[in-house]
Amino acid sequence: xxxxxVLLELQQVDLKLDKLQETxxxxxxxxxxxxxxxxxxxxxxxxxxxxxxxxAKLKAIRSLEGQLQLAEDEHKEVLARLYGDSEQSAKExxxxxxxxxxxxxQQQKEEEQLLMAMEGAEELTKVVNIAKSExxxxxxxxxxxxxxxxxxxxxxxxxxxxxxxxRQLLSRQVAKPLLExxxxxxxxxxxxxxxxxxxxxxxxCRVSVSSMLKVKLNHPDCKINCENxxxxxxxxxxx
Ligand SMILES: [Zn+2]
Numbered sequence: 001x002x003x004x005x006v007l008l009e010l011q012q013v014d015l016k017l018d019k020l021q022e023t024x025x026x027x028x029x030x031x032x033x034x035x036x037x038x039x040x041x042x043x044x045x046x047x048x049x050x051x052x053x054x055x056a057k058l059k060a061i062r063s064l065e066g067q068l069q070l071a072e073d074e075h076k077e078v079l080a081r082l083y084g085d086s087e088q089s090a091k092e093x094x095x096x097x098x099x100x101x102x103x104x105x106q107q108q109k110e111e112e113q114l115l116m117a118m119e120g121a122e123e124l125t126k127v128v129n130i131a132k133s134e135x136x137x138x139x140x141x142x143x144x145x146x147x148x149x150x151x152x153x154x155x156x157x158x159x160x161x162x163x164x165x166x167r168q169l170l171s172r173q174v175a176k177p178l179l180e181x182x183x184x185x186x187x188x189x190x191x192x193x194x195x196x197x198x199x200x201x202x203x204x205c206r207v208s209v210s211s212m213l214k215v216k217l218n219h220p221d222c223k224i225n226c227e228n229x230x231x232x233x234x235x236x237x238x239x
Pocket of ligand 1: 195204206207227229
């Protein structure tokens with residue numbers, strides 16, 4: 001196989017490598033993963049907030065229970081003194097009765113507060129559970145996306161590696177100056193600095209080659225550039 005035909009094969013490999021690089025760069029999984037990561041962050045924050053609110057509510061309940069217990073104890077004590085055997089003056093009895101009544105109403109008020117706080121805690125527990133399942137579901141999706149994304153990326157990288165090896169193998173079969181010219185011209189011709197000739201037409205620019213070039217094209221390994229577009233022309237393949 002002539003050097004230019006090897007180079008043409010190299011061009012095909014390079015085009016595949018370019019396409020793979022482009023695919024890797026634009027993989028939708030990156031954007032999807034980023035979005036899920038943001039969602040997981042928001043869900044985690046919501047869960048932490050709900051848990052903090054629930055903890056605060058539970059703390060308030062414990063404190064109310066303590067207050068209520070104190071009021072109950074004192075109420076019992078006052079009643080014992082009020083109905084006990086010890087002799088008390090009318091004034092003292094009146095004072096004790098007032099205290100007992102005050103404690104009773106305080107107890108009722110605190111019981112109501114406690115009931116409301118418990119209802120609040122129940123609601124907050126529901127909120128926490130919803131936030132927890134929301135976070136778990138997003139987190140699960142994130143892990144799955146990471147797994148499938150990694151698989152896709154490593155598949156594409158393996159493919160790239162395969163073509164890179166082919167590229168090295170082919171490069172070694174092309175003389176350095178020609179390889180350098182090809183590499184330098186790749187960008188200018190969108191990765192196709194080499195053009196085949198078919199029915200005396202340069203397939204790079206679709207312009208007919210001159211009869212002088214036609215003669216030269218019959219000699220393999222004779223490097224000719226298209227007179228119109230400048231691409232390196234690949235001679236007719238002589239079997
Ligand atoms: Zn041309």
